[in-house]
Amino acid sequence: MTPDASRFLSDLHYLRSFGTTGTGVVRRAFSEPDIASRDWLAGQIRQIGLTPHIDPAGNVFGLADGPSLLIGSHSDTQPEGGWLDGAYGVIAGLEIARAAAEAGGPAISMVSFQDEEGRFGALTGSDIWAGRTPLAEADGYMSTDGIRFGDARQGLAHLMQDHFVDPARFTGFLEMHIEQGPVLDQSGDRAGVVTSIVGLRQVQVTVTGQQNHAGTTPMHLRRDAFQGAVQVASLLRERFANVVTPDTVWTIGHFRLHPNASSVVPGQAVFTIQWRDGDADRLDRLERVIKDVLAEVGTETGMAVAATQLRNDLVPVPMDDRMQAALRAAAEKHSPGSWRSMPSGALHDASNLSHLMPVGMLFVPSIGGISHAFDEDTKQEDLVLGLRILAEAAATLAPGRG
Amino acid sequence: MTPDASRFLSDLHYLRSFGTTGTGVVRRAFSEPDIASRDWLAGQIRQIGLTPHIDPAGNVFGLADGPSLLIGSHSDTQPEGGWLDGAYGVIAGLEIARAAAEAGGPAISMVSFQDEEGRFGALTGSDIWAGRTPLAEADGYMSTDGIRFGDARQGLAHLMQDHFVDPARFTGFLEMHIEQGPVLDQSGDRAGVVTSIVGLRQVQVTVTGQQNHAGTTPMHLRRDAFQGAVQVASLLRERFANVVTPDTVWTIGHFRLHPNASSVVPGQAVFTIQWRDGDADRLDRLERVIKDVLAEVGTETGMAVAATQLRNDLVPVPMDDRMQAALRAAAEKHSPGSWRSMPSGALHDASNLSHLMPVGMLFVPSIGGISHAFDEDTKQEDLVLGLRILAEAAATLAPGRG
Numbered sequence: 001m002t003p004d005a006s007r008f009l010s011d012l013h014y015l016r017s018f019g020t021t022g023t024g025v026v027r028r029a030f031s032e033p034d035i036a037s038r039d040w041l042a043g044q045i046r047q048i049g050l051t052p053h054i055d056p057a058g059n060v061f062g063l064a065d066g067p068s069l070l071i072g073s074h075s076d077t078q079p080e081g082g083w084l085d086g087a088y089g090v091i092a093g094l095e096i097a098r099a100a101a102e103a104g105g106p107a108i109s110m111v112s113f114q115d116e117e118g119r120f121g122a123l124t125g126s127d128i129w130a131g132r133t134p135l136a137e138a139d140g141y142m143s144t145d146g147i148r149f150g151d152a153r154q155g156l157a158h159l160m161q162d163h164f165v166d167p168a169r170f171t172g173f174l175e176m177h178i179e180q181g182p183v184l185d186q187s188g189d190r191a192g193v194v195t196s197i198v199g200l201r202q203v204q205v206t207v208t209g210q211q212n213h214a215g216t217t218p219m220h221l222r223r224d225a226f227q228g229a230v231q232v233a234s235l236l237r238e239r240f241a242n243v244v245t246p247d248t249v250w251t252i253g254h255f256r257l258h259p260n261a262s263s264v265v266p267g268q269a270v271f272t273i274q275w276r277d278g279d280a281d282r283l284d285r286l287e288r289v290i291k292d293v294l295a296e297v298g299t300e301t302g303m304a305v306a307a308t309q310l311r312n313d314l315v316p317v318p319m320d321d322r323m324q325a326a327l328r329a330a331a332e333k334h335s336p337g338s339w340r341s342m343p344s345g346a347l348h349d350a351s352n353l354s355h356l357m358p359v360g361m362l363f364v365p366s367i368g369g370i371s372h373a374f375d376e377d378t379k380q381e382d383l384v385l386g387l388r389i390l391a392e393a394a395a396t397l398a399p400g401r402g
Numbered sequence: 403m404t405p406d407a408s409r410f411l412s413d414l415h416y417l418r419s420f421g422t423t424g425t426g427v428v429r430r431a432f433s434e435p436d437i438a439s440r441d442w443l444a445g446q447i448r449q450i451g452l453t454p455h456i457d458p459a460g461n462v463f464g465l466a467d468g469p470s471l472l473i474g475s476h477s478d479t480q481p482e483g484g485w486l487d488g489a490y491g492v493i494a495g496l497e498i499a500r501a502a503a504e505a506g507g508p509a510i511s512m513v514s515f516q517d518e519e520g521r522f523g524a525l526t527g528s529d530i531w532a533g534r535t536p537l538a539e540a541d542g543y544m545s546t547d548g549i550r551f552g553d554a555r556q557g558l559a560h561l562m563q564d565h566f567v568d569p570a571r572f573t574g575f576l577e578m579h580i581e582q583g584p585v586l587d588q589s590g591d592r593a594g595v596v597t598s599i600v601g602l603r604q605v606q607v608t609v610t611g612q613q614n615h616a617g618t619t620p621m622h623l624r625r626d627a628f629q630g631a632v633q634v635a636s637l638l639r640e641r642f643a644n645v646v647t648p649d650t651v652w653t654i655g656h657f658r659l660h661p662n663a664s665s666v667v668p669g670q671a672v673f674t675i676q677w678r679d680g681d682a683d684r685l686d687r688l689e690r691v692i693k694d695v696l697a698e699v700g701t702e703t704g705m706a707v708a709a710t711q712l713r714n715d716l717v718p719v720p721m722d723d724r725m726q727a728a729l730r731a732a733a734e735k736h737s738p739g740s741w742r743s744m745p746s747g748a749l750h751d752a753s754n755l756s757h758l759m760p761v762g763m764l765f766v767p768s769i770g771g772i773s774h775a776f777d778e779d780t781k782q783e784d785l786v787l788g789l790r791i792l793a794e795a796a797a798t799l800a801p802g803r804g
Contacts, residue, residue, distance in 0.1 A: 181618025215747030216583025
């Protein structure tokens, strides 16, 4: 089977038209453009000879008969979304399933999950389908504009089936996605075979010092919460250096001072530390470094330095070995010497599906590393190369290979 | 002349009653309690045989005949004020002027300045009286609750004279004040002779990095504005150490990140650096250190690190040598071995008056260093000791000593 690049690009641009504004694409889950796009997708699925199935969560499946390999991603977007985030992997699934069906095999199904971008939950559609959140619970999710998931999904009720597709019919899941980061763009590699979706932990640190007059309080009598926070941040830079790999990332992205006035010695600093890595062990070791640093700064400064764990539920998800091997071989064939293995620093539906079946992921470059923004883009030749690599790997992995 | 401690304490408590709430004293400039307290003060002045003069800015003078030494402070408070901040120095002036008048000399006048605590401007009353701000300009000052100074002062119009007291009739100004800091409380000294009111400078620093996804952006490709700010703060700690004295203070009290989200690499950090010292030269040297550090971090990180000067108008104000000497001698007489010389880290009306005449200041301890708060307090024996020291010094300094 051979995917048709121009058909693929044409479909990708057609999907873009649902929700396109003057500046970009806005297709929030269960919005009018999203519902229209899912209706269109079901029509395309029917045309290529697969069976459309829209489940109660709004996930759109295009089903091949019998056991099959599932390929797809999501087609909802961020509030200021780009045209490729999700859509790229969905249309690649559609075109590869079409080519396979036309060629009489292998058996390939496709999917577009719902609400990956978190209008209601986060990865809501695949979360429900993977049985990680009951539909009844998700129905209570409220969007920031005050709409319940349970009400919103009624907008697609006329197209929905009343049951979920049985995950057991799929032998594995392949998701292709734009990288949404700068690694491929900077290295010049044209594809990335994902090794794992990194795990994430997050704590909130509170440094409690003593609020005081910034003119009348001598330095040696101060317990300045900002200076305590600076000591924490400086020590983390030093100590993390012994534990991290080039793939580890950590961020202090949220920071708040009280009372936050230029003439007052800060009495309290509250900030988040978030760290991500593909290795659960390394996440542990980084957490121990943080705890040691907080204790050390507390002892040294006489301030209370306490941490609250905000997240430890996102464990690293390694990609399936066999799927990685197939993707590597296909990448080397279509882009020799110009691809790399890499972790995914962002979450994807594949995380949820890893609980059901072997999963693999392929990245293509994001120009300038830009995503979740209207100017998100990828070179057309890279979009097509990704399609070729994915189709090649799918042919190896799918049952009843053609 | 000998001031009467119980009369002094009684008057001080009586002034406290104007604006006392359940928890503390709120007597904002030109509020009803402030106007009532100034009316009461004018009555007290008349009773002790001095001439009351309320000028167009709301400053209340009690005038002795002929050339005299002026003693006083302010009687307005912060929105959450304590009972001693300002009031202590005003009632001390009243009692010493009374004792001097009763004894037939020396010639001592007293004053309560208006709006020291900045409901409208800052040190507004003494600022206008010292000719630093024209009354017409101050009339345009707006309070945070939307009232113009020009309108507010009409509330006292029935008691006001239409002209200002001529500063030339005063041979000097003594201001006694609670320290509003922890130095005396911590050292156990019972009085502080002020050497200078420190100067203040302030810059606002903006570190501009690159806003990015905290999962997909590798550390080596980040330009993280928070980390840039941490580098600035750490280097300042190091480099300032070579320039500061124990009396120098510096503060990063206001800090803001953009977009301030735990999963986003910060694109911008904006923060203030404020530094105070009694020596203008040292203020300059600290400013050069800051400029060097900002340039260094900019070069090292590739981020834009820029500073805007917010304040350089508050120059250090040295206290008059002769007045310091008189206060030191009086302190040693009434509290031998248990007083110290020290700078004032806070601004006072004496700063404005230094442009008109020799000025001197005396501090008494603030329990726990607390001020601008309802639980501001000073031991009664320290309040009385301050009165004795100030009267002793005034007797030495005032014309026609009795």
